[in-house]
């Protein structure tokens with residue numbers, strides 16, 4: 001429990017930053033109280049994706065990350081949780097989804113995003129090794145609910161439940177922030193994955209950086225939360241690079257950032 005408490009204390013810093021009146025003096029504008037639902041807590045016009053992605057990010061192989069279609073993200077999130085892996089018939093680990101909790105870091109200046117994410121990763125890695133989804137939710141909900149955006153998990157391919165593929169979901173529908181939002185039921189998205197490049201610092205232990213555009217199902221976008229998601233600043237999350245026993249499973253702790261662009265809450269950007 002002690003290691004968890006340290007993690008919660010650190011995450012509570014986010015609630016403090018959000019509540020700190022002089023955040024505005026750094027140029028961070030909080031949303032007016034009259035519009036408390038949906039969108040980010042602080043303005044996101046300060047955030048530049050190109051400053052997070054090294055200029056040569058697409059030079060080390062993989063499928064390149066394209067530029068976003070809109071200038072500013074709607075959400076900037078810290079993701080803390082688990083990635084699951086299963087051992088295939090070829091004795092190598094393959095992804096089997098996972099479960100992570102998402103926090104709003106829009107009130108932290110961009111220069112602090114990557115170091116804060118690594119700081120949280122060190123505390124999360126020091127916490128007990130195996131955690132169930134229920135524990136992740138119970139424990140993280142103790143952190144000021146105002147900074148909790150929602151959950152990230154994977155589902156079977158909505159376009160073909162039997163092809164064995166999985167798709168990522170970002171789900172804010174249960175977050176307190178959306179409790180009064182009239183479009184709450186659509187505050188999620190299911191994405192495809194078309195960009196995937198190795199982590200620039202340590203591709204052995206850190207999960208790849210991704211570009212995940214919204215998935216179309218029967219010609220319609222699957223969700224309205226956003227149209228494009230970028231995953232980067234990975235800390236851990238990969239399976240060990242060793243041969244495994246077919247059928248076995250493992251969990252790997254993952255701490256990283258997601259930025260979401262486009263979607264139905266774009267008009268909340270300020």
Ligand SMILES: *[C@@H]1O[C@H](CO)[C@@H](O)[C@H](O)[C@H]1NC(C)=O
Nearest residue numbers: 084096097098099132133154
């Ligand atoms: C990931 O693993 C956890 C714990 O083993 C399990 O509760 C969860 O359902 C798994 N998620 C997926 C998508 O397989």
Ligand SMILES: *[C@@H]1O[C@H](CO)[C@@H](O)[C@H](O)[C@H]1NC(C)=O
Nearest residue numbers: 157159160161162163164165
């Ligand atoms: C779904 O995937 C299975 C397995 O790959 C394939 O045999 C089937 O044709 C697919 N169905 C559709 C509708 O694409």
Ligand SMILES: *[C@@H]1O[C@H](CO)[C@@H](O)[C@H](O)[C@H]1NC(C)=O
Nearest residue numbers: 036037176177178179180181
């Ligand atoms: C939702 O609306 C209720 C009733 O007006 C209010 O008391 C509550 O603070 C609101 N919650 C949020 C998160 O905006």
Ligand SMILES: *[C@@H]1O[C@H](CO)[C@@H](O)[C@H](O)[C@H]1NC(C)=O
Nearest residue numbers: 200201202203204205206236
């Ligand atoms: C990546 O991390 C592993 C585990 O900490 C370490 O053994 C390895 O040397 C690192 N590789 C690079 C390129 O830093």
Ligand SMILES: *[C@@H]1O[C@H](CO)[C@@H](O)[C@H](O)[C@H]1NC(C)=O
Nearest residue numbers: 198203204205238240241242
């Ligand atoms: C995994 O190990 C193999 C063999 O040692 C090596 O060729 C490969 O580059 C490693 N992959 C990663 C992602 O580190």
Ligand SMILES: *[C@@H]1O[C@H](CO)[C@@H](O)[C@H](O)[C@H]1NC(C)=O
Nearest residue numbers: 068069212213214227228262
């Ligand atoms: C981004 O814009 C390109 C070019 O207009 C378009 O082809 C693509 O579908 C857009 N991506 C998303 C996720 O909307």
